Amino acid sequence: MADDGLIAAYLRELRFSVARLADADDFVAEAEDHLLEVVERLMASGHDASDAESEAIARFGSAALVSRICITQAKQGASVPTIRTRQAGLAAVVAPLLLLFGQWGNAATDRGATHGVAVVMLTLSFPAFVFGLWGLRARHGGLGQLGRAALVLVVIAPPVSLIAAGWGAPFVFIPMVAAAQVAFAVEMLRASVLPVIPLALFAAGGVAGLAEIGVAGIVTAAGGNAGHVMYLLSIPLGLTAAGFAWLGWHLWCEPAADNGGRLRPITAA
Amino acid sequence: MRADALKGHLDLLLLAIIEDGTKHGYAVIEELRNRTDGAIDLPEGTVYPALHRLERAGLLTSRWDEVNGRPRRSYSLTAGGKKAAREKRREWSAFALTVQRVVGAPAWPTMA
Numbered sequence: 001m002a003d004d005g006l007i008a009a010y011l012r013e014l015r016f017s018v019a020r021l022a023d024a025d026d027f028v029a030e031a032e033d034h035l036l037e038v039v040e041r042l043m044a045s046g047h048d049a050s051d052a053e054s055e056a057i058a059r060f061g062s063a064a065l066v067s068r069i070c071i072t073q074a075k076q077g078a079s080v081p082t083i084r085t086r087q088a089g090l091a092a093v094v095a096p097l098l099l100l101f102g103q104w105g106n107a108a109t110d111r112g113a114t115h116g117v118a119v120v121m122l123t124l125s126f127p128a129f130v131f132g133l134w135g136l137r138a139r140h141g142g143l144g145q146l147g148r149a150a151l152v153l154v155v156i157a158p159p160v161s162l163i164a165a166g167w168g169a170p171f172v173f174i175p176m177v178a179a180a181q182v183a184f185a186v187e188m189l190r191a192s193v194l195p196v197i198p199l200a201l202f203a204a205g206g207v208a209g210l211a212e213i214g215v216a217g218i219v220t221a222a223g224g225n226a227g228h229v230m231y232l233l234s235i236p237l238g239l240t241a242a243g244f245a246w247l248g249w250h251l252w253c254e255p256a257a258d259n260g261g262r263l264r265p266i267t268a269a
Numbered sequence: 270m271r272a273d274a275l276k277g278h279l280d281l282l283l284l285a286i287i288e289d290g291t292k293h294g295y296a297v298i299e300e301l302r303n304r305t306d307g308a309i310d311l312p313e314g315t316v317y318p319a320l321h322r323l324e325r326a327g328l329l330t331s332r333w334d335e336v337n338g339r340p341r342r343s344y345s346l347t348a349g350g351k352k353a354a355r356e357k358r359r360e361w362s363a364f365a366l367t368v369q370r371v372v373g374a375p376a377w378p379t380m381a
Binding site: 070 | 293295313314317318321322327337339340341342
């Protein structure tokens with residue numbers, strides 16, 4: 001890297017601005033190559049070194065602008081559906097159905113094969129939900145650090161809630177999943193890849209879940225029976241199921257851009 | 270051309286330019302400027318994040334070489350990138366045709 005001058009100072013500012021990106025070093029190296037090439041071409045056309053460096057930096061864009069675009073783009077995908085995102089979309093459509101019919105069977109029957117099938121459906125609904133979330137995240141190219149954290153929060157919700165609260169696990173599980181849901185929805189809305197209405201439904205489900213747990217906590221603290229509040233759980237569940245299944249259907253209907261599940265690189269011409 | 274007019278189409282533009290052969294970032298930007306006679310003249314640094322996003326999505330692949338004593342990163346399309354370019358080109362053609370059908374229609378007649 002050039003040690004002195006406008007280019008060096010700009011690259012130091014750019015490196016500071018993009019420091020939290022995973023590929024910051026590569027990006028700064030690429031920027032340096034670009035700027036020096038522009039300077040060489042401008043000097044070859046008659047500009048002096050100082051004017052060429054100023055012009056190159058002006059054309060490249062301010063470090064603030066470029067770093068803002070980098071951070072925004074890091075959260076976005078390339079709007080490319082794959083075979084795996086289609087499968088995840090199908091899982092997202094199926095997850096609410098597994099939960100609905102599994103819970104119905106679990107509540108309506110007592111032991112026997114039907115009850116066993118219902119329990120299996122209930123159990124499978126959660127991994128289907130997680131796979132669907134993974135697909136939504138992959139469809140967006142990652143959704144950044146917040147998207148990753150939200151997915152991890154959902155995955156660890158069952159063991160954490162069971163260990164932390166035992167029979168009170170739902171009161172830990174629901175806010176963890178609902179908070180992750182809201183974070184997911186916010187990042188997906190910002191990325192503007194999928195339709196707004198199902199994203200809004202999905203977000204509303206998370207917000208409603210958090211609100212319901214909050215009200216249940218207030219009722220409990222006041223000496224009341226939080227069980228009455230929890231009967232309203234069908235509202236956030238319904239909103240979440242509608243939004244999630246709609247998003248899943250959207251993913252399922254998109255034609256996959258890859259062949260055989262892996263995007264194979266081609267040799268350069 | 271306003272930057273917001275490009276929203277949603279930059280991916281197609283970049284894929285179409287790199288479709289012709291391996292290019293480094295500066296060459297992509299220059300080609301974009303030349304093909305549009307300067308109508309698309311983005312801050313040059315803002316194209317690189319889009320190239321990196323397309324690479325993360327598996328539509329581009331890159332390699333580092335040393336040119337003039339400096340590391341230089343060049344991009345080429347993957348098989349998935351070629352397919353995505355065809356699909357996006359098809360989408361654009363359909364969109365442009367639809368818009369043309371509307372804006373190309375004669376103006377609503379007014380009373381003299």
